Amino acid sequence: MAGVITDARGRVLLTRRTEGRDLAGLWEFPGGKREPGETREQALARELDEELGIRVEIGAPLITVPQRYPHKRLRLDVRMIDGWRGAPKGHEGQAMAWVPQDKLERYMMPPADRPVVAALRQPDRYAVTPSPGPDERDEDWLAGVERLLANGIRRLQLRLPDIEVDRRKRLVAAAALLGRAVHADVLVNGDAVLAAEHGCGLHLPARQLMACEARPVAEDIPFGASCHDVDQLRQAERVGCDFVVLGPVAATASHPGVPGLGWDAFAAMREEVSLPIYAIGGLATDGLALARAHGAQGIAAIRGFWAAEPAPAPGRRRGRSRVA
Numbered sequence: 001m002a003g004v005i006t007d008a009r010g011r012v013l014l015t016r017r018t019e020g021r022d023l024a025g026l027w028e029f030p031g032g033k034r035e036p037g038e039t040r041e042q043a044l045a046r047e048l049d050e051e052l053g054i055r056v057e058i059g060a061p062l063i064t065v066p067q068r069y070p071h072k073r074l075r076l077d078v079r080m081i082d083g084w085r086g087a088p089k090g091h092e093g094q095a096m097a098w099v100p101q102d103k104l105e106r107y108m109m110p111p112a113d114r115p116v117v118a119a120l121r122q123p124d125r126y127a128v129t130p131s132p133g134p135d136e137r138d139e140d141w142l143a144g145v146e147r148l149l150a151n152g153i154r155r156l157q158l159r160l161p162d163i164e165v166d167r168r169k170r171l172v173a174a175a176a177l178l179g180r181a182v183h184a185d186v187l188v189n190g191d192a193v194l195a196a197e198h199g200c201g202l203h204l205p206a207r208q209l210m211a212c213e214a215r216p217v218a219e220d221i222p223f224g225a226s227c228h229d230v231d232q233l234r235q236a237e238r239v240g241c242d243f244v245v246l247g248p249v250a251a252t253a254s255h256p257g258v259p260g261l262g263w264d265a266f267a268a269m270r271e272e273v274s275l276p277i278y279a280i281g282g283l284a285t286d287g288l289a290l291a292r293a294h295g296a297q298g299i300a301a302i303r304g305f306w307a308a309e310p311a312p313a314p315g316r317r318r319g320r321s322r323v324a
């Protein structure tokens with residue numbers, strides 16, 4: 001169990017593991033192991049009292065990360081802390097730091113914490129576009145991209161299989177502009193040249209990922225990949241993917257005949273690497289909590305997001321009330 005404690009400025013409290021312990025010297029979210037007879041919440045509250053001398057109000061689950069270390073296996077269950085009383089101090093001699101959220105990645109943390117920091121910082125939905133249909137106009141497909149962004153999607157993969165090259169360039173150029181206007185990450189599937197031309201990130205299909213020797217784009221360019229097994233996940237980690245997509249978790253219309261992995265197998269594969277991993281395959285926004293409970297960064301989907309209704313504009317009234 002570990003807690004995300006924030007101060008009034010939104011900074012997050014990290015503590016440093018002391019010498020002589022496992023993972024000594026690394027920064028972590030304060031917390032510790034459950035003792036027999038305790039609920040998860042009781043354990044976290046007790047640990048934060050013992051380690052920091054504060055009384056906490058435990059909030060929503062953030063993510064539960066199954067992680068394999070060389071000598072042990074772990075399920076790191078991380079909760080948001082909604083409020084606390086007392087002044088946090090390192091009661092066990094541990095150093096503390098209040099860290100602005102955009103600096104969290106600079107701290108050396110155990111492998112299980114990378115998905116935790118990503119869950120705090122990065123989008124929980126990764127939308128993948130379908131290709132336009134044979135009779136669909138560019139404007140209509142682009143309206144679909146606008147609908148995704150209006151629904152709050154901030155990470156988007158332009159996947160345009162079987163689209164003729166000039167049209168693909170046109171669609172990527174226009175979609176990249178739409179994404180940039182709302183500061184969304186826009187990644188182009190499988191084409192590093194096209195991605196670079198439009199200032200987009202790169203998303204590699206598994207086959208191209210396996211052929212990579214090193215990260216093919218600069219550190220500040222988003223880089224993702226699609227994985228279906230542990231070898232591919234390890235390769236993604238080796239070449240420095242920022243995040244990956246793993247699936248299909250359930251059976252899906254876009255890959256007929258491929259059975260879903262299921263959530264248990266997803267979690268067992270996620271244990272083997274320290275990467276933010278989106279679950280894909282037959283999933284939509286309503287699966288987010290379940291995904292987080294199995295260690296996923298969130299949900300990736302084609303139809304699950306593309307087909308979603310536009311979110312109602314804030315403040316707009318539904319229907320009209322009339323006096324009879």
Ligand SMILES: Nc1nc2c([nH]c(=O)n2[C@@H]2O[C@H](COP(=O)(O)OP(=O)(O)OP(=O)(O)O)[C@@H](O)[C@H]2O)c(=O)[nH]1
Pocket residue numbers: 001002021022023027028029030031032033074076110111112113
């Ligand atoms: N509290 C906390 N523990 C973490 C984080 N990341 C991570 O891998 N862990 C691991 O999760 C377990 C948390 O329990 P703990 O902090 O009470 O561990 P401990 O020192 O009593 O036991 P240990 O001697 O097995 O490390 C440890 O095994 C620790 O290595 C994190 O961010 N916060």
Ligand SMILES: [Mg+2]
Pocket residue numbers: 030031032033047051
């Ligand atoms: Mg501890």
